[in-house]
Amino acid sequence: MASITLNALAHTYTENPTKPEDYAIREMTHVWEQGGAFALLGPSGCGKSTLLNIISGLLKPSNGEVLFDGKRVNELKPEERNIAQVFQFPVVYDTMTVFDNLAFPLRNIGVPEYKVKSKVYEVAEILELSDQLKRKAKGLSADQKQKVSMGRGLVRDDVSAILFDEPLTVIDPQLKWKLRRKLKQIHEQFNITMVYVTHDQLEASTFADKIAVMYNGQIVQFGTPRELFENPAHTFVGYFIGSPGMNFFDAELKNQGGKEALMFGDHEISVSDAMLTRLKAMGANKVTLGIRPEFVHVWDGKNSDAFHVDVDYVEDLGTYKILSFLFHGQVMKARLSEDQKVPSGQIYVSFPEQWTKVYVDDYLVDLTDSAVDHDKKKEIQHAN
Ligand SMILES: Nc1ncnc2c1ncn2[C@@H]1O[C@H](COP(=O)(O)OP(=O)(O)OP(=O)(O)O)[C@@H](O)[C@H]1O
Numbered sequence: 001m002a003s004i005t006l007n008a009l010a011h012t013y014t015e016n017p018t019k020p021e022d023y024a025i026r027e028m029t030h031v032w033e034q035g036g037a038f039a040l041l042g043p044s045g046c047g048k049s050t051l052l053n054i055i056s057g058l059l060k061p062s063n064g065e066v067l068f069d070g071k072r073v074n075e076l077k078p079e080e081r082n083i084a085q086v087f088q089f090p091v092v093y094d095t096m097t098v099f100d101n102l103a104f105p106l107r108n109i110g111v112p113e114y115k116v117k118s119k120v121y122e123v124a125e126i127l128e129l130s131d132q133l134k135r136k137a138k139g140l141s142a143d144q145k146q147k148v149s150m151g152r153g154l155v156r157d158d159v160s161a162i163l164f165d166e167p168l169t170v171i172d173p174q175l176k177w178k179l180r181r182k183l184k185q186i187h188e189q190f191n192i193t194m195v196y197v198t199h200d201q202l203e204a205s206t207f208a209d210k211i212a213v214m215y216n217g218q219i220v221q222f223g224t225p226r227e228l229f230e231n232p233a234h235t236f237v238g239y240f241i242g243s244p245g246m247n248f249f250d251a252e253l254k255n256q257g258g259k260e261a262l263m264f265g266d267h268e269i270s271v272s273d274a275m276l277t278r279l280k281a282m283g284a285n286k287v288t289l290g291i292r293p294e295f296v297h298v299w300d301g302k303n304s305d306a307f308h309v310d311v312d313y314v315e316d317l318g319t320y321k322i323l324s325f326l327f328h329g330q331v332m333k334a335r336l337s338e339d340q341k342v343p344s345g346q347i348y349v350s351f352p353e354q355w356t357k358v359y360v361d362d363y364l365v366d367l368t369d370s371a372v373d374h375d376k377k378k379e380i381q382h383a384n
Pocket residue numbers: 013024042043044045046047048049050051199
């Protein structure tokens with residue numbers, strides 16, 4: 001078991017990189033603490049597999065270091081790193097029995113046979129494979145094979161970490177949920193550092209205590225599922241997490257009757273005085289505002305403090321409804337609870353100040369950070 005540190009790590013597949021886009025991994029420093037259950041979440045092509053392959057040693061990074069428990073491992077071969085990796089597609093030996101497949105990683109490092117037996121039985125029990133041990137792997141279904149693949153990752157006590165690269169891709173939807181729960185249970189039982197790569201937010205949040213959201217070769221936020229939902233640090237996190245994602249609209253900082261205000265067309269959007277002061281100090285005249293559909297307040301009747309908007313349509317999703325409305329010509333969404341009246345025509349909505357997030361150059365303006373910190377985050381993204 002180990003912590004995994006990525007220190008000023010960057011990777012390019014291009015021989016002579018000249019611009020940030022030439023990097024599959026843009027410079028990042030990141031720590032996966034020992035024993036944690038983590039997810040690496042991001043869309044296709046954002047660099048997830050590249051990062052996993054660098055950690056496991058299948059790929060040599062262009063810059064920076066990988067450290068396990070503080071020790072540099074860049075020069076170690078994959079087999080010397082004690083990392084177990086479970087891939088999208090099962091890696092099993094078809095001609096071997098399930099028992100021999102599970103025993104393989106242990107026999108490979110010369111573990112005595114009595115220990116092999118007890119460990120294989122233990123892992124088979126957890127994965128509900130005990131009654132399959134004598135079967136040849138060839139006859140197993142895809143999800144049983146993937147369980148064997150996972151088991152091969154779990155049998156060794158000496159692994160520093162287990163990396164899962166979209167491990168449930170080939171699993172039936174009904175079984176996915178069960179296996180995800182199983183993995184979580186295994187994590188609690190074994191206390192091994194686990195990094196679970198996926199493009200699926202539900203998979204990430206059911207498995208992981210903390211999720212790293214990756215976008216364009218950068219980890220743009222590392223936080224609990226709740227933090228990512230309530231306080232997206234980057235517009236991409238707002239857009240990618242949640243269903244539907246965050247509403248975004250552009251606003252301008254203007255002087256209205258001697259006082260600064262954030263305006264969206266003719267509408268003044270309510271943010272704190274501290275935020276207005278911060279934006280002025282940053283020289284940020286144009287900002288992006290974000291509010292989750294769950295936090296848009298839809299009033300039942302007329303309200304002088306709310307915006308008067310047009311209902312576009314209402315989508316019924318069973319236990320809740322999504323209302324689409326037009327706000328100054330822009331389509332926005334609000335989530336209605338089951339018991340909420342379905343509005344039509346013209347209605348009143350408001351955006352509670354605490355849930356109206358302000359972004360400058362895609363990064364959250366966080367009043368708990370200094371203005372300098374905001375610029376630093378931007379700089380990191382544009383580094384290399
Ligand atoms: N061997 C390679 N040679 C050149 N470019 C590559 C290579 N492997 C990946 N890339 C590029 O690096 C970027 C990151 O790819 P990577 O496979 O790491 O992303 P990913 O998030 O794992 O995507 P997916 O979920 O589709 O596998 C992409 O632009 C991809 O085209």
